[in-house]
Amino acid sequence: MKEFALIAELTRSLPKNDTVVVGSGDDCAVLDLGLPDQFVLFKTDAVVEGMHFLTECEPEKIGRKALARCLSDIAAMGGAASSALVTIALPKKFDVEFVKRIYTGLNEIAAAHGLAIVGGETTTNPERVLISISLLGLVDKKKCILRSGAKVNDAIFVSGELGGSLAGRHLEFEPRLAEARWLAQNFQIHSMIDLSDGLASDLRHILHASKVGADILASAIPISRAAKLQARAESSSKPPLLSALTDGEDFELLFTVNTKDAVPLLDGWKKEFPKTKLSCIGKIIAGHSLKLHDKGGVRELSAKGYEHFA
Ligand SMILES: [Mg+2]
Known part of the structure; x- marks a missing residue:
């Protein structure tokens, strides 16, 4: 429960503007960016080696899971996924093949749901692999479920x-x-x-x-x-x-x-x-x-x- 208490504390005074329909506290943020009938859904999530997967896992499955978790949150709002950014943090000595296979898993599930991967970032993390996804989705204004x-x-x-x-x-x-x-x-x-x-x-x-x-x-x-x-x-x-x-x-x-x-x-x-x-x-x-x-x-x-x- 410590995690939830911290989140409550951190989200109490987040800055807002007039595009925010629903901010922190639901499966996705809901934004009104001026589309006539649709809200934009916005989500970020991360998986960390040792917590959400072990490196013995098939790398394709690791990549797949990283994205599938976010897709599940888009589903929870009644929406459809649109596009994603992928950040991977890797230890200094990493296996190129391992990273390629993570992307294979990511790309497969993205394609299956009509989702575009439109960029990202690769960075270093001394000990553990971390994959963070930011995802945009769309939902009919009248069908958005909170x-x-x-x-x-x-x-x-x-x-x-x-x-x-x-x-x-x-x-x-x-x-x-x-x-x-x-x-x-x-x-x-x-x-x-x-x-x-x-x-x-x-x-x-x-x-x-x-x-x-x-x-x-x-x-x-x-x-x-x-x-x-x-x-x-x-x-x-x-x-x-x-x-x-x-x-x-x-x-x-x-x-x-x-x-x-x-x-x-x-x-x-x-x-x-x-x-x-x-x-x-x-x-x-x-x-x-x-x-x-x-x-x-x-x-x-x-x-x-x-x-x-x-
Ligand atoms: Mg959720």
């Missing part, structure tokens, strides 16, 4: 399956751009975020921004096979549900809609994206608590999960 729009009684949905991402998915996930665009075009999505830190933490961001609470049903949370395997392999016993709530780097979509849209949305999703799960996991309530309901009773959910597991 974290702050959740309303009491909204149904809460999550795409895909959660947990155990470290087993491999964190390098291979597909940013949900097509799904998010479809949602934005066909339904009035009240709020949305992409899952980077874990459901328990990221849902809090929506609740905080929207000044509401939520009731979540444990049995409705989609738990990935990787999270189940992880629980079986590590006798240390992190329950799969806890993995699904807190592992992070799932890069799935978490969003809320009016309850009356829930059934048509589920129905439409199944036809449009038959291979991707969509789960209704709970509802928005008044107040600011985040409660997990399961067989053992009701627990308050924190960013680390729940207090005791029955």
Whole structure:
């Protein structure tokens, strides 16, 4: 939580001008740069060796992940990606082939989403590889989805399956751009975020921004096979549900809609994206608590999960 406290402190008095529709505090900044029907989305993100990847990883996957994380944030706003700048910081002695392959991964996923890479910077960093991406996107003014729009009684949905991402998915996930665009075009999505830190933490961001609470049903949370395997392999016993709530780097979509849209949305999703799960996991309530309901009773959910597991 230290990171969030620091961000809150740093962002309290950032300079603004009249182009800023939404500044810091959502998945992307939203800017009105004078385009008639569209806002510009603006995002930056970095991956660091040892934190987000190991150098033993295939370099293509490292490059891919660096960009895919940013694309996932564009998706969370209901937008489309436009162009990116790439900064790579490398140790003094670096392997040229390694860097070329990072770019191969970057270029492939950029091309797949119609994104142009329009420049960047190469610099030195004594010990670790760092890749930083700055990304521009566009979103229809009327379809831009923020974290702050959740309303009491909204149904809460999550795409895909959660947990155990470290087993491999964190390098291979597909940013949900097509799904998010479809949602934005066909339904009035009240709020949305992409899952980077874990459901328990990221849902809090929506609740905080929207000044509401939520009731979540444990049995409705989609738990990935990787999270189940992880629980079986590590006798240390992190329950799969806890993995699904807190592992992070799932890069799935978490969003809320009016309850009356829930059934048509589920129905439409199944036809449009038959291979991707969509789960209704709970509802928005008044107040600011985040409660997990399961067989053992009701627990308050924190960013680390729940207090005791029955
Ligand atoms: Mg995000």
